[in-house]
Amino acid sequence: MTIGVIGLGLIGGSMAIDLRRRGFADRVLGVEGDPVAAEAAARMGLADEIVGFDRCVAESDIVVVAVPVGTAVRMVPEILDAFRDSGAADKVVMDVCSTKEKICLAAKYHPCRKQFVSSHPMAGTEYSGPWAAMPNLFDGRACIIADASESSPAAVKKVEDLYGVLNMRMLYMDSSSHDVHTAYVSHISHITSVALALTVLDKEKDEKHIFDLASGGFSSTVRLAKSNPDMWVPILTQNRENILHVVDTYIQKMNLFREAIDSFDEETVRSLIEEANKIKKIIR
C-alpha cells in the first residue's frame, strides 16, 4: 500500500517511520511545505520520496493530513475534490488533528465525505518538526475516531488497520464531544503551562535562578509551554468556546485556593489538596 503523509512533523513523521518499518506501507510519499523541513525529512529518510501535493494525492491509497488544524480544515475538502474528480472511490483521506468539530463540519456535505476519516491519535511530545519524529510514539496510546458513522465502513476499517499497526487503543465519539473532552483533559494543560512559563519568566528576571532551582516538579508542570505555536494557535481558535469555559472554571478554582491561602484557612487548603489528590486514582 502507498501511504501519503502531508506534513512530515512530529506526528506525520513518526507515523511514516512506523508504518513503513512495520510493513503496513510499501511506499511512503511525503509532502512538506517548509523547504528546510523537507530537506531534513528527506535526509532522515522519513519518506521514500518527497513529492508535491497533487502527486501525493494521486498516488496514495491513504492520505494522512498531518498539518496544523487551520490548514487541515481547508485541505481535506480539496483532497476529497481530487478523489471525486479522478473517480478514486477506494482512496481514503484521514486527518490527525487535535480538534474535530470544525474539520468534520468542513467535510460534512462533501459528496465524497464517506472517504474521509477524522482521527486524533493522542500522542506527542513538546517538540515539533521532522527532527522530533520518532519510532514507537503511538504504542499503547488512545486514538479517537470522530463521527465514524459519516465515513464508509470500508474507510474506517482501513484507518483502524493503520492505527492497529501503530498499537493504538481505539475510541469512538462524535466530533463535538471530542472537542469538549479534549478541552478538559488536554488543551487546558497547555494553557496552564504557558501561563506558568510566562509567570516565572516575568517574575524571575535572573534566568540562572530558574536554571539552578527548577526541580523535576517544575520542569514537568511547565513542559507543555515549549509547544509549537503553529500547532497551538489554531487549536485554541478552533476549540475556543469549550476552552474558554474550562479556563473560567480553572480561574475560579485558582481563586478559591488563593483565598484559602490568603486567609490562613488551612482546613480549606487541605481539603482542596485532598480533593485534587483524587486524580491519583484515575491517572497513575
Added chain:
Amino acid sequence: MTIGVIGLGLIGGSMAIDLRRRGFADRVLGVEGDPVAAEAAARMGLADEIVGFDRCVAESDIVVVAVPVGTAVRMVPEILDAFRDSGAADKVVMDVCSTKEKICLAAKYHPCRKQFVSSHPMAGTEYSGPWAAMPNLFDGRACIIADASESSPAAVKKVEDLYGVLNMRMLYMDSSSHDVHTAYVSHISHITSVALALTVLDKEKDEKHIFDLASGGFSSTVRLAKSNPDMWVPILTQNRENILHVVDTYIQKMNLFREAIDSFDEETVRSLIEEANKIKKIIR
C-alpha cells in the same frame, strides 16, 4: 558516624538509604511518629533501629529533621535545647524543609544556632511516606543551604560532606531569597497542578473519559496534584506572602491569555506562546 533521621518519609527515608549504603553513616537511627509508617520503615530496613526522639538526638552525630515544615519549626529549637543541655557542642542538626525563612527565624537567637544548618535538597516525587523512599533520589539535583553564615563553618562542612555523598550541587542563599525564588520556581507549580486537577475533576464527571483521554502532557502537568497535603499545607502557610504574589501574577497572565483567545486575537495568542517558549532555553 551515627545519623539520626526524624521522619522516615520520601526525603528522610531516601537519605537514610543512600547515606548508609554509600558508607557515610555507620548507623542510622530513625524516628517515625506514625506507627504504621514506623512499622513499614522498620520492615524495609530504612534505619538500623527505630528509636524515640530523645535517644535519637542523644546518640546521633548529625540529626536530620525531615518532617513537615510546620512541625520542624518547633522541633529544631528543641533539638538545640537538648544539645545545650547535654553540652554536645560537636553535634549538628539540619532540616530539609522546602521553606526556610520561618525555620531560620525560629532558631536565630538560640545560643546553639551555630550547630544548626538549614538546607533544602530540591529532589522528590509526588509520592510520600516510607513507601516512597528510594535510592539515588538526590544525585545531580540542587541543594540550597540557607543563611550559611549563621552556622559554624564546621557544621556547614559536615552538612556539605553529607550532601556530597548524595551527589548534590550546592547553592547558597539567604533564607528570605530562598523563599522568594522557590515560590516562583517550585511552589507555584503545585498550586497550578492542584487547580488543574480540581477543574478536570469538576468538569469531567465521567472518570472514564479522563482515564481514556489523558495524554502524557496532561499527566505531566497534573502530576504534582498528587502531592501530600501534610507536607504542602504548612509550605503554603509559611511562604504565604511570596506565594500570593506569584499567584496574582499567574492569574494576570492567565487572564491575558484568556482575553486573547476570547477576542480571536491570534497574533497575541501566538506572541504569548512564543514568549512562553523561551523556557526551552532554560529548562531542557
